[in-house]
Amino acid sequence: MGGNTDNPVRDTAGLAAAAARASKKGPPPVHLWNPPFCGDLDIEIRKDGSWFYLGTPIGRPELVRLFASILKLEDDAYFLVTPVEKVGIRVQDAPFIAVDAEIGQDIVFTTNVGDVVTAGPDNAIVLRGTSDAPRPYVHVRRGLFALIDRKTFYRLAEAAAPDIDGRMILRSGGTNFPLEP
Template sequence: MVEKTDNAVSDATGIAAAASRASKKGPPPVHLWNPPFCGDLDMEIRADGTWFYNGTPIGRPEMVRLFASILKRVGEDYFLVTPTEKVGIRVVDAPFIAVDAEIGEEIVFTTNVGDRVRAGPEHGIRLRGTADEPRPYVHIRRGLWALIDRKTFYRLADAAMPDQDGRMKVHSGGTAFPLEP
């Protein structure tokens, strides 16, 4: 994580208010924003996709979606970004969980924060882990990934077909994705 600066760290309420103002006209363009770093916020996204602030789970789904909309990754660090400030947060594994998928000729994932992406060249599926314990992910946006939950991965595995080498793969968006590490 990035070290704190001498600037006061914003609280979650101020960040949420700025994000709400910025998102009135559609998804916030966080990729265009590069405000000064204001320090780290005591916010963490746990491996199960639960967002915590000051050690307490954030219970309002709309607040989590708002924070998710201004999440930015730079290298291995994660930030909540508004036009005027950037604060660091902790992410244990991936910031999102893919909780469902429409599986047909195309695969459309839905995340725990309401994002929907069609697997393909810009939204790849990749596996980490081992053959015994695969950890599947789908790219959501700008370096932000979602862990594919177990039930959805089993459904993908059920839809997979072997390629000429016998590796199980799913196809979407003109791309083949192996489901084996």
């Protein structure tokens, strides 16, 4: 995944190294970084949550997790950012997939890149789409959402209870989430 080191936009190895340095002390503070835009990088996150570089799947899960940690959303566009550079990438739907949930007093989701998030006022469960084809998501961080996979959504639907109006809802973090678009 290396390349011409004179052009940081085409050098994913350099981007990965910068991200690794920035994340040594916990999650990178990408919300504080505003580096100059360096161009687009041919990275795409597909609808199933898989990451591709130059049309080839990125096969190293630790590299995907590293890139996911420096993902930033600005004005409906996705970027990988380090303290010194910002490159654009493509995202077909949501950048993450919620692949599991612990359903109890609260609902705790785990994503395909290892994020763990508790649904609540700061991490809403939302439905998009139509009543015939709802697409459930959970907010992960800084405007980034995870599509809730089918098996997890079915488990959520089984755990839902009617509210006083008869709508099916989930409750987590002191917040009600309707399971209707």
